[in-house]
Amino acid sequence: MRLTDDGIDRGTRFAGADIDAVAAIGSSLRFVLDGAVLFAVDSTDLRPEAQEALNASAQDIAAADLSRFRVVGHTDSTGRDDYNLTLSQGRALSVRDYLAAQPALSGVAIVAEGRGEAEPIADNETEEGRTRNRRVEIIGN
Incomplete structure (x- = not known):
């Protein structure tokens, strides 16, 4: 991507460069896995049926030849903020540990x-x- 300032006032309140060419930006691999498939309510233990979804994701990640990726857990807004943060971290760790064990x-x-x-x-x-x-979410780039 190349940014240039063409010197023309565009009539906006934003100063600076205008984009005059766009390349592939932020191309990354992203999988979104349904929490209900992976976990029971209020649990960080993977359900037995989660293995199928995670095995498929592992094969896709391997095929993409990634050297690193992130596993990011999310919750809804039910419950306290601190509880939801802890739950999402525990779920992300469970998925990470499962995927890390895949050959x-x-x-x-x-x-x-x-x-x-x-x-x-x-x-x-x-x-x-x-x-x-x-x-x-599994996010790689």
């Missing part, structure tokens, strides 16, 4: 992070929205 990912650096309820992708006022917010 296809040996030698890959995996970081686990919990975000609690801080980054919703849907409205926490509805059950459907809360369900979407309870998730684990």
